[in-house]
Amino acid sequence: MIAVPFNKPHLTGKEAHYMYEAVYECKLSGNGKFTKRCQQWLEDRYGFRKCLLTSSGTDALEMCAMLCQLHPGDEVIIPSYTFVSTALAFLREGAKVVFADSMSRNPNIDADLLESLITPRTKVIVPVHYAGVACDMDAILAVANKHNLLVVEDAAQAIDSYYKGRPLGSIGHLAAFSFHETKNITAGGEGGLLVVNDERFVRRAEIIWEKGTNRAEFFRGEVNKYGWVDMGSSFLPSEVNAAFLWAQLENLDAIQEKRKQLWLRYYESLKPLAEQGLFVLPDVPDYASLNAHMFYLVLPSLEKRTALIANLRERGIQAVFHYLSLHSSDYYRDKHDGRALPQCDRYADCLVRLPLYYDLTIEQVDEICQAIHTIF
Ligand SMILES: *Cc1c(COP(=O)(O)O)cnc(C)c1O
Numbered sequence: 001m002i003a004v005p006f007n008k009p010h011l012t013g014k015e016a017h018y019m020y021e022a023v024y025e026c027k028l029s030g031n032g033k034f035t036k037r038c039q040q041w042l043e044d045r046y047g048f049r050k051c052l053l054t055s056s057g058t059d060a061l062e063m064c065a066m067l068c069q070l071h072p073g074d075e076v077i078i079p080s081y082t083f084v085s086t087a088l089a090f091l092r093e094g095a096k097v098v099f100a101d102s103m104s105r106n107p108n109i110d111a112d113l114l115e116s117l118i119t120p121r122t123k124v125i126v127p128v129h130y131a132g133v134a135c136d137m138d139a140i141l142a143v144a145n146k147h148n149l150l151v152v153e154d155a156a157q158a159i160d161s162y163y164k165g166r167p168l169g170s171i172g173h174l175a176a177f178s179f180h181e182t183k184n185i186t187a188g189g190e191g192g193l194l195v196v197n198d199e200r201f202v203r204r205a206e207i208i209w210e211k212g213t214n215r216a217e218f219f220r221g222e223v224n225k226y227g228w229v230d231m232g233s234s235f236l237p238s239e240v241n242a243a244f245l246w247a248q249l250e251n252l253d254a255i256q257e258k259r260k261q262l263w264l265r266y267y268e269s270l271k272p273l274a275e276q277g278l279f280v281l282p283d284v285p286d287y288a289s290l291n292a293h294m295f296y297l298v299l300p301s302l303e304k305r306t307a308l309i310a311n312l313r314e315r316g317i318q319a320v321f322h323y324l325s326l327h328s329s330d331y332y333r334d335k336h337d338g339r340a341l342p343q344c345d346r347y348a349d350c351l352v353r354l355p356l357y358y359d360l361t362i363e364q365v366d367e368i369c370q371a372i373h374t375i376f
Contacts, residue, residue: 018243046167050202065095068124124149134161155169279298294356305321
C-alpha cells in the first residue's frame with residue numbers, strides 16, 4: 001500500500017472559482033482575459049520580453065524549434081539526460097540532434113564539452129535546467145556567442161529559479177516552461193509557456209501560436225483583416241486552463257516557500273548518510289538558486305538504487321527513477337554517433353527521486369528520512 005505517493009498536484013482553492021468565471025462569461029477559447037493576465041504577470045515578475053501560454057511544455061519547445069528556422073542537416077546540441085520532448089521538438093523540424101553528456105556534479109549539460117561538439121552545421125544549444133537548477137549559462141553563452149548560435153532554455157522544471165540573480169527563461173533567445181501536473185505549478189494537468197526574449201522572434205511567435213495567421217495583430221487593431229501569413233499550429237490553451245493557472249500563479253510564493261522547506265528538511269536529514277559516501281545529494285552550484293522542483297539522490301550503482309526503491313515501497317513510500325538516456329533509446333540508438341555519454345548513463349542508472357509536493361508534511365519527510373536511515 002502506497003501511503004506517500006511520489007507526486008500529488010496541489011489545489012490552492014481558487015481554481016474552480018476562476019474556471020467557473022471563465023465558463024460563466026462564456027469566453028472559453030484561448031487568448032482571453034485569464035491568458036492575458038497570466039502572460040502579463042509572468043512578463044512583469046521575471047522580465048520576460050514576451051510570454052505566450054501553450055497547451056504543454058512540449059508545445060512551447062515545438063514553437064521554439066519552429067522559430068529557429070532550421071534546415072535539414074542543421075545540428076542542435078541537447079543533453080541526453082532529459083525528457084523526450086526536448087529532442088523531439090527539434091527532430092520534427094528536420095534537425096540532427098547531437099547529444100551531450102551531463103556534468104559529474106549534477107545532471108545539467110557539461111558546458112566544457114560543448115566546444116568539441118560544434119561543427120559548421122551547429123545552430124542551437126538547448127540547456128535543460130534539470131530539477132530547476134540553473135545550467136552554467138555564462139559558459140554556454142560564451143560558446144553560443146563565439147559561434148553565433150541560438151540558445152533555447154528548456155526551463156520546464158525551472159519556474160521561479162535563478163542564475164546569478166537572473167530568472168531562468170530570461171537568458172536564452174527563447175525558453176519553454178511546463179505547467180504539467182508534475183511541475184511546481186500546473187494549468188490543470190497540462191500546460192506550458194513560450195518565452196521570447198529576443199525581439200526578432202516576437203511577431204513570428206504570435207503568428208505560429210495562432211495557426212500561422214496574424215490574428216493577434218488584428219485583435220490589437222494593427223491590421224484591418226487577418227489571414228494566413230506563415231507556418232503555425234494551434235498552440236494556445238483554452239481559457240479554462242489559463243483560469244486554473246491563474247489561481248496557481250497567485251499562490252506561487254506560498255507554494256515555493258513550502259517546497260523549499262521540505263527540500264531543505266530532506267537535505268539536512270540525509271546529509272550524514274551522504275557524508276558516509278552512501279549516496280550523493282542534489283547539487284546546487286553557487287550560481288544557481290533553489291526552486292525545490294525535485295529532491296533526488298544519486299546511488300553508487302543500479303543495484304543499490306533498485307534495492308532502495310524496493311525497500312521504500314515496502315514501507316509505503318513511492319520513490320522513482322527518472323530519464324533513460326535518449327542517445328540509447330529504441331528510437332535514437334541507431335541515429336546516435338556512437339559517443340559514450342557516461343554521466344548520462346550514470347544518472348539513468350543511479351538517480352532516484354523522493355516524494356516532493358506541496359501537501360507533503362514535514363512529519364512525512366521526517367518519516368521518509370527515518371526510513372532511509374534505517375535501510376542504510
Ligand atoms: C516536463 C518536461 C517537458 C515537457 O513538458 P510537458 O508540459 O509535459 O509537455 C519537457 N522538458 C522537460 C525537461 C520536462 O521536465
